[in-house]
Amino acid sequence: MWILYAAGSxxxxxxxxxxxxxxxxxxxxxxATAIRTVVVLIFSWMIVWIAGSGDQIPSISSxxxxxxxxxxxxxxxxxxxxxxxxxxxxxxxxxxVDKSSTVLTILLAFIFLGETISLLKGVAVLLIALxxxxxxxxxxxxTQKKSGPAGWLLYAAGSxLFASLTAILGKIGISDVxxxxxTAIRTVVVLIxxxxxxxxxxxxxxxxxxxxKELGFICLSxxxxxxxxxxxxxxxxxxxxxxxxxxxxxxxxxxxxxxYFVFGERxxxxxxxxLILLLAGTAAMALL
Numbered sequence: 001m002w003i004l005y006a007a008g009s010x011x012x013x014x015x016x017x018x019x020x021x022x023x024x025x026x027x028x029x030x031x032a033t034a035i036r037t038v039v040v041l042i043f044s045w046m047i048v049w050i051a052g053s054g055d056q057i058p059s060i061s062s063x064x065x066x067x068x069x070x071x072x073x074x075x076x077x078x079x080x081x082x083x084x085x086x087x088x089x090x091x092x093x094x095x096x097v098d099k100s101s102t103v104l105t106i107l108l109a110f111i112f113l114g115e116t117i118s119l120l121k122g123v124a125v126l127l128i129a130l131x132x133x134x135x136x137x138x139x140x141x142x143t144q145k146k147s148g149p150a151g152w153l154l155y156a157a158g159s160x161l162f163a164s165l166t167a168i169l170g171k172i173g174i175s176d177v178x179x180x181x182x183t184a185i186r187t188v189v190v191l192i193x194x195x196x197x198x199x200x201x202x203x204x205x206x207x208x209x210x211x212x213k214e215l216g217f218i219c220l221s222x223x224x225x226x227x228x229x230x231x232x233x234x235x236x237x238x239x240x241x242x243x244x245x246x247x248x249x250x251x252x253x254x255x256x257x258x259x260y261f262v263f264g265e266r267x268x269x270x271x272x273x274x275l276i277l278l279l280a281g282t283a284a285m286a287l288l
Contacts, residue, residue, distance in 0.1 A: 001238060002234070002239030003235075003247065005232070006232070006235040007247060007250070008227070008231035009235060009247075010228075010248050010249070010250040010254065011228075011251070012228035013224075013225075014251035014253070015221075015254065016221050016224040016251075017086065017094075017251070017255045017259075018255060019217050019221035019224055020036070020086060020217070020218070020221040021263070023215070023217030024083060024086060024087045024214070025214065027206070027210060027214045028087075028203055029086070029087040030084070030197050030203055031198055031206050032083060032214075033079050033080055034197070034198045035219070035222070037187065037191045037194045037195075037222070038222070039218075039222025039225075040187050040225050040226040040229065041184075041187045041190075041191050043222070043223055043226030043227075044183050044226055047183075047184070047226075048180050048181050051178065051181075053181040060176075060177055060185075064177050064182075065185070067170075067172045068185045068186050068189070069185075069189050071169035071186050071189075072185070072193070073190075074163075074166040075166045075186060075189075075190050076189065076190040077158070077162040077193075078158075080194070081158035081162065082098055082155070082159035084152075084155045085098070085155035085156040085159060087152075088151075088152040089153070089155075090265060092135075092255075092259055092265045092267060092271070093135070093156075094152060095255045096135040096278065097157060097159075097160060098159045098163065099249040099252050100128075101159075101161070101163040101164040101167070102125075102164075102245050102246050103125055103128055104160065104161065104164035105163075105241065106121070106125055106245070108165070108167075108168045109167075109171075109241045112168055113168065113241060120284065121285065123284070124246075125285075127277050128277070128278055128282060128285070129281075131273075131275065131276070131279070131280075132278060134270050134274025134277065135267075135270075135271045135275060136153075167241055170236060171236050179233045179234045180234075183229050183230055232248055235248075246282045246285035247285075249282055250279065
């Protein structure tokens with residue numbers, strides 16, 4: 001059953017990237033992140049209320065709460081990096097870099113969670129890594145060096161790093177708490193972190209200048225994110241992190257398909273080959 005939840009997470013995550021890109025053409029990415037977090041928070045706590053798991057809050061251990069908070073902080077950092085990268089980079093390039101978190105998640109799961117890495121799983125990881133490498137063009141790296149810290153590639157890499165930490169910390173944090181409740185608690189942390197960043201950067205005045213159409217896309221992306229989270233952490237609770245994370249990364253296929261129809265973005269032959277390797281490695285990870 002966890003495979004279905006992981007697949008649902010991938011679909012909604014792929015849709016999230018498209019909706020978010022539509023919502024940050026003029027809107028600042030940090031402001032957009034803060035707004036959509038409000039939507040995700042409302043969505044996640046509604047699910048907690050429907051599931052009736054709110055009464056478990058007093059019984060949450062301090063250890064679980066700490067890891068949920070840390071996981072939420074990692075998610076917040078990943079979001080801020082991800083949407084900053086989306087605002088300035090090509091969605092078909094940003095998303096594959098972000099999905100490189102799969103490789104790091106597998107390594108961290110081996111180190112901290114004791115999940116084994118077989119020979120076949122190692123081959124799958126190499127396929128994923130090679131696929132991501134092929135989807136990143138050489139000129140993108142050269143542009144990053146010239147543009148400095150503000151380049152989209154650096155933010156996309158930061159998103160991948162924090163996303164991998166999110167998976168590991170989240171797996172530990174939901175070991176003895178209902179998945180929907182754990183997601184809702186983490187969202188509170190992300191909300192606080194996102195709005196603190198808005199205030200620190202002095203961008204709160206931009207809220208009055210929001211385009212209504214973009215605001216609608218931002219809210220829709222928040223709903224898609226909420227759905228993705230709920231599926232993802234339910235899958236993590238029932239399945240191994242080293243398998244759940246790769247399936248979730250299939251969202252790159254959803255994103256590529258929709259980006260073609262929505263933005264007219266096309267993959268070059270090299271990038272298409274990389275996508276095939278990425279999908280092959282991901283499928284292999286899910287079946288092992």
